[in-house]
Amino acid sequence: MKAPWFEYYAPATLDEALKMLGDADLDGRVLAGGQSLMPMLNLRVADPAMLVDINGIPGLDGIEENADTLSVGALVRHADILNSPAVRARWPLLAEAVTQVAHPAIRNRGTVCGSVAHNDPAAEAPSILATLDGTVIIASAEGRRELPAEEFSQGMLSTALEPGEMVVGLRYRRPPEGTGSGFVEFARRLGDFAIAGAAALLTMRDGVCERARLTILGMGDGPVRACEAEDMLTGKTLANGAAREAFEAAAAAVKAAVDPAEDVHATSGYRRHLTGVMTIRALEKALARAGGGE
Amino acid sequence: MAREKAIEVTVNGITHRKTVSVRTSLADFLRDHLYLTGTHIGCEHGVCGACTVSVNGKAVRSCLMLAVQADAKQITTIEGLRDENGEWNEMQKAFFENFALQCGYCTPGFLTSAIELLRENPDPSEAEIREYLSGNICRCSGYQAIIDAVQAAAAATRAQRQA
Numbered sequence: 001m002k003a004p005w006f007e008y009y010a011p012a013t014l015d016e017a018l019k020m021l022g023d024a025d026l027d028g029r030v031l032a033g034g035q036s037l038m039p040m041l042n043l044r045v046a047d048p049a050m051l052v053d054i055n056g057i058p059g060l061d062g063i064e065e066n067a068d069t070l071s072v073g074a075l076v077r078h079a080d081i082l083n084s085p086a087v088r089a090r091w092p093l094l095a096e097a098v099t100q101v102a103h104p105a106i107r108n109r110g111t112v113c114g115s116v117a118h119n120d121p122a123a124e125a126p127s128i129l130a131t132l133d134g135t136v137i138i139a140s141a142e143g144r145r146e147l148p149a150e151e152f153s154q155g156m157l158s159t160a161l162e163p164g165e166m167v168v169g170l171r172y173r174r175p176p177e178g179t180g181s182g183f184v185e186f187a188r189r190l191g192d193f194a195i196a197g198a199a200a201l202l203t204m205r206d207g208v209c210e211r212a213r214l215t216i217l218g219m220g221d222g223p224v225r226a227c228e229a230e231d232m233l234t235g236k237t238l239a240n241g242a243a244r245e246a247f248e249a250a251a252a253a254v255k256a257a258v259d260p261a262e263d264v265h266a267t268s269g270y271r272r273h274l275t276g277v278m279t280i281r282a283l284e285k286a287l288a289r290a291g292g293g294e
Numbered sequence: 295m296a297r298e299k300a301i302e303v304t305v306n307g308i309t310h311r312k313t314v315s316v317r318t319s320l321a322d323f324l325r326d327h328l329y330l331t332g333t334h335i336g337c338e339h340g341v342c343g344a345c346t347v348s349v350n351g352k353a354v355r356s357c358l359m360l361a362v363q364a365d366a367k368q369i370t371t372i373e374g375l376r377d378e379n380g381e382w383n384e385m386q387k388a389f390f391e392n393f394a395l396q397c398g399y400c401t402p403g404f405l406t407s408a409i410e411l412l413r414e415n416p417d418p419s420e421a422e423i424r425e426y427l428s429g430n431i432c433r434c435s436g437y438q439a440i441i442d443a444v445q446a447a448a449a450a451t452r453a454q455r456q457a
């Protein structure tokens with residue numbers, strides 16, 4: 001179908017955009033890459049009165065790395081992440097996940113911030129932000145605030161963004177020295193949304209897991225941090241073949257904790273099963289990259 | 295702030311000045327305003343890849359971009375792929391020679407994506423080609439002939455560069 005009627009506004013500055021978004025009478029909605037919003041308009045499941053196109057605003061396309069964090073602006077496309085030598089070299093979890101986001105032509109337009117703002121439960125970006133203890137930088141005409149990923153996500157396609165606010169950036173926290181990462185997902189076809197997936201970080205010292213981060217995607221409610229499994233892994237010896245048993249126990253805990261949605265792609269039971277398999281594979285990858293825990 | 299906007303878009307080297315409705319997609323603009331009907335529309339939600347065109351040198355879904363967003367941009371469609379002598383480019387020749395199309399509906403999108411692939415990676419493996427083209431759907435060819443064509447075009451392009 002074709003998009004419904006709307007007003008279109010392409011502000012030249014961030015201040016102007018925030019002013020438009022802050023005017024409740026205008027009912028403005030941010031248009032970033034358009035790779036989720038345009039389909040919603042064409043399918044007529046979204047009907048905003050006005051689109052505020054942020055693509056012409058300077059200063060939103062930066063990827064900045066410092067000692068502790070990586071910051072990504074609102075106009076950083078998925079493709080920019082993959083083309084960034086800094087991300088590829090030092091933020092492997094993010095790079096690995098973005099290779100699984102859609103297809104090249106969609107990655108050329110779609111933004112990482114847009115994906116987090118959209119909060120599709122099967123999307124990679126929100127779960128990676130949660131796994132890397134990330135925060136969402138939010139601006140409005142009144143000022144700025146920064147929210148942890150877990151507070152930002154409010155379930156399927158909903159977030160803590162208030163009317164008049166927009167996401168101006170994301171900040172990922174660098175994991176401690178000795179951390180290995182793993183991202184895996186299962187989709188029927190490469191680039192499709194995940195039926196189930198898992199992102200893992202394991203920080204190893206002398207064969208012992210000092211810190212674990214595990215996030216599940218595809219469950220129907222946005223990214224799910226598997227805190228119980230993280231606690232089970234923390235302090236465990238994973239060297240010398242001890243990992244298998246620990247990972248299976250973690251996977252069992254994850255499977256018991258999640259409540260997968262049922263849809264045309266998969267039954268709830270199948271998703272739960274896949275979640276266990278994805279958990280083990282992500283943890284195995286993370287352990288291998290942390291140097292096998294030896 | 296009107297529901298119409300004047301834009302200036304360069305398509306296949308020709309600059310057009312038009313007034314369009316702000317909700318018109320780039321795909322509809324190319325087809326209905328410029329009569330460049332080689333850009334095909336399959337789904338209008340980004341899934342099939344038939345509408346893929348090149349915007350400032352990057353493959354983009356023209357059904358997911360507004361015509362007003364193409365203001366001041368350079369666009370290449372299937373109609374603009376021939377070289378200055380009017381000859382098909384290597385990818386077009388390879389598609390023809392390898393029977394990489396049947397009905398041809400998906401072909402403009404496949405050509406745009408495949409050309410971008412070779413620009414980024416002149417010697418892709420079969421797996422890399424399959425991965426790169428995963429966002430383009432063909433209901434006729436069974437894909438193998440398309441993969442063969444991209445490999446043939448890659449080899450021909452490399453040979454040309456060395457010559």
Ligand SMILES: Cc1cc2nc3c(=O)[nH]c(=O)nc-3n(C[C@H](O)[C@H](O)[C@H](O)COP(=O)(O)OP(=O)(O)OC[C@H]3O[C@@H](n4cnc5c(N)ncnc54)[C@H](O)[C@@H]3O)c2cc1C
Pocket residue numbers: 029030031032033034035036037038039074100101102103106109110111112113114115117118122123124125161165166167168191192193194339340341
């Ligand atoms: C065929 C297809 C397959 C896809 N597959 C995947 C996939 O496998 N994994 C995946 O993660 N994604 C996938 N996507 C979606 C893609 O990743 C989108 O790019 C992303 O979800 C949204 O980013 P965007 O910049 O395009 O946002 P838009 O489409 O512009 O916006 C999406 C929503 O977020 C809001 N928004 C955007 N930016 C901001 C901001 N800065 N502040 C506040 N609100 C904002 C918009 O108002 C809108 O409601 C797919 C899309 C298509 C068409």
Ligand code: FES
Pocket residue numbers: 334335336337338339340341342343344345346355356357358
């Ligand atoms: S018509 Fe644009 S992707 Fe199908």
Ligand code: FES
Pocket residue numbers: 394395396397398399400401431432433434435
């Ligand atoms: S040749 Fe018919 S859809 Fe591809």
